[in-house]
Amino acid sequence: MSDNLTQTETQKENVARALDEIANVGKDFLNGNSEAREKLVASARELVTAAETPVESLLWHIWALPTRTVAARAAVDLKIFETAVHDGGKAKTDSELAAPTGASPALVKRIARTCVSMGMLDEQGPGLYAPNDLTRLLARPEYAAGITFCFDITQMPFAQLPTYLRDNKFENPQNGVDGPFQYAHKHTGHAFGWLMAHPEVFQAFHSYVHTLRRHRPSWVDMYPVQEHLVQGLKSGDASALVDVGGGLGEALQDFHAAVPQFTGKLVLQELPEVIAAAQAKGVDKDSRIELQVTDFFKPQSLKGARAYFMRSVLHDWPDEQCRIILGHLKDAMEPGYSRILISDCVLADQHAAWQHLSLDMYMMAQTSAQERTETEWRELITSCGLKVAGIYNKGEGNEGLIEVVLE
Ligand SMILES: C[S@@+](CC[C@H](N)C(=O)[O-])C[C@H]1O[C@@H](n2cnc3c(N)ncnc32)[C@H](O)[C@@H]1O
Structure with a gap:
């Protein structure tokens, strides 16, 4: 196993292989082969995995991923993406990003800089934010609905899933009216019943699913x-x-x-x-x-x-x-x-x-x-x-x- 300081032979070999793959598919992509783009993204992910130490990978999974999901959901409520694209997308301070919702600029700064780390926003200077292509996408309600829906309906069952599985002797969930969803949402009946009682969430579902399918x-x-x-x-x-x-x-x-x-x-x-x-x-x-x-x-x-x-x-x-x-x-x-x-x-x-x-x-x-x-x-x-x-x-x-x- 490698630590942060020593590179193992296996790690070097894996990095070399990933770099070769990136060079090859990268050339295809630059030559206009559109199918090479997906391969290029997959190879770039492999390079990151190969170059990271196991401890870095662990921290990525337990620190970066869950906190980014929460920050993205809060950013939608704070209208950070919508505000960032106003005035032709001119760069804005955290106070300017906070103004439409009256939120605390200190809070908006913490959420906005996490969005920057996800590529959802650009940072042109300390506390100065500008939109990029992903910001412009997320400024449209039908795309932001994906963040809202996936978070609002599933984060509670995800948070409770390990407890649910322990309580149910690690059975594979197979009961649509008595499973992780009902356990977490304190709901009786199928998730579709819950959705019917929350039409705004159901609308968000149809909106984002339909929009993403076009791609x-x-x-x-x-x-x-x-x-x-x-x-x-x-x-x-x-x-x-x-x-x-x-x-x-x-x-x-x-x-x-x-x-x-x-x-x-x-x-x-x-x-x-x-x-x-x-x-x-x-x-x-x-x-x-x-x-x-x-x-x-x-x-x-x-x-x-x-x-x-x-x-x-x-x-x-x-x-x-x-x-x-x-x-x-x-x-x-x-x-x-x-x-x-x-x-x-x-x-x-x-x-x-x-x-x-x-x-x-x-x-x-x-x-x-x-x-x-x-x-x-x-x-x-x-x-x-x-x-x-x-x-x-x-x-x-x-x-x-x-x-x-x-x-
Ligand atoms: C995941 S959605 C898919 C919707 C659509 N086919 C699409 O591709 O966007 C599943 C759909 O099944 C519908 N549904 C659930 N239970 C149903 C039932 N018992 N009879 C008819 N439709 C039902 C829901 O209302 C929901 O719109």
Whole structure:
């Protein structure tokens, strides 16, 4: 093991390897290969890990990471990012950053300088702050909503998770109505019930998830939509693409814009509160989109649809509940024609992407559920008497698309 003063041979070898990798992928990136960018970021992270001593790594994890999350959340309430971009982004003192909220300039300085250490803000001199690209992003409510939602709903269950696991003899959380979320929030019922009672948090969820998705590959970019959905499309209910648990209808709106040649019905199925929110948002002004109140734990009313689409739905539920949801869809499918399309993370069996692993811990804390590896997806789907027809993916750490048909 190395200390802060001595470099070990292994450490030098690891650093040399990481530097070579950075030089190689860095060249590809500078030559305009856009796929090299993700590799460059991964290699740069490997270099940091290789160059750090184990003690530095430990301090990074126990000091830097948790405190930065808190500082970022406080910065949103203090409107630090919004204020920093005012007046064309001219540099501001801590007193100027504090003025809109009337907060203590001394407090704002402590939060702002921590934001600087995260690259969320630039520091042009002692106590003088200016926005950068990330500040400008976070000054927009739909991006800042990501910080608010992830912190407000999950930090309490995370803080209590070790105690919860100890109290429950280290069982893998599998009960969506009696798990880490209920333990920490002193809530009875599923996290979705809590969200319905906190509409501002639910809005923050839909806002940030929808916004961030625009920066990631869509399922229509990885799945052969033309061959598998458009060709051979029948009429009436059989023409429907049903978005089961489809939130505020963004996936259907995006699909409509991306695949205008799909002439079938677009049906949004959701809980009553979400359908009301979708109506209030004017989703049904698009005459192609039909809104239906649904409980996916009850039999599916729209039979023989072209496709039943579910995005980020099954990762909210343990296997037992997923089998009920899939079972109802299976009963509604027309053999040789209907399919279920699952848009969710498909984890690698080894060295899973950090995004997938982070979401897995979020799912554990929020809904006693999980992200699944390809093997786990196949086992779950086969156990319902259904068959995986194909798994499509694009890039690292994104949602994949699993096509499911009747056996
Ligand atoms: C993680 S969100 C995903 C929303 C949307 N599919 C998307 O990709 O943004 C899960 C959705 O499932 C819905 N949901 C939860 N329980 C449901 C139920 N029993 N029946 C129908 N929808 C439900 C929630 O209201 C929520 O909008």
